[in-house]
Amino acid sequence: MQKTIENNWSRAVLTHQIESNLYQRQGKALSNFDNxxxxxxxxxxxxxxxDPYCFDFLxxxxxxxxxxxxxxxxxxxxxxxxxxxxxFAFVGKQxxxxxxxxxxxxxxxFYHIKLRCYxxxxxxxTEFKPEYAGKLNFYISAVDDILASEQDNTTIGxxxxxxxx
Numbered sequence: 001m002q003k004t005i006e007n008n009w010s011r012a013v014l015t016h017q018i019e020s021n022l023y024q025r026q027g028k029a030l031s032n033f034d035n036x037x038x039x040x041x042x043x044x045x046x047x048x049x050x051d052p053y054c055f056d057f058l059x060x061x062x063x064x065x066x067x068x069x070x071x072x073x074x075x076x077x078x079x080x081x082x083x084x085x086x087x088f089a090f091v092g093k094q095x096x097x098x099x100x101x102x103x104x105x106x107x108x109x110f111y112h113i114k115l116r117c118y119x120x121x122x123x124x125x126t127e128f129k130p131e132y133a134g135k136l137n138f139y140i141s142a143v144d145d146i147l148a149s150e151q152d153n154t155t156i157g158x159x160x161x162x163x164x165x
Contacts, residue, residue: 055083066123070094070107073123087114097142106139117153118143124161132159 053135057079059073073080082090088110090107095109120139124132137155143155 025156055080057083064125066107066125069123069125073108084110087112088119089113091118097139099142099146104139104142106143109143112156113128115153116151118148118155120155120157122157122159124159126162128161129161142161 024112055073057076058069060068060072064072070093073088077090081090089112091109091111093108094104097104097106106120107123110119110121112119120136120143122132122136122139136159140155140157148155
């Protein structure tokens, strides 16, 4: 009931959140926020993320690639934003970041209004690999250096893979 009031959910949205077990998924994502963010921001960031994310609104073939996943999520942006939760604002897909005369592209870039920070989302359609975390950290540093202003908090990265291990 508290989340319904906080987020101004309709009955249909509340029903969807109950059916998708939001309560059990909220705040369950693995993170290193305690090590890298100040306490109020790390607590809010942990509660914002979920594990697992539920993308049952997508209609993808069994063997889809990252580009197909990215396109499907952005084509269904309102449902994707609902799954991400309150406070996310979509900035862009394949967001171009020029770093040292090279162009790099972030899969999805958001800004979180309550956290007052950018959120970089890296999509992978395979099992987790350590190099994915390295690439995500590179994007986070680049966004902090290039896009973030002095008023923004440290950028947060979200790596979405088939599994944690």
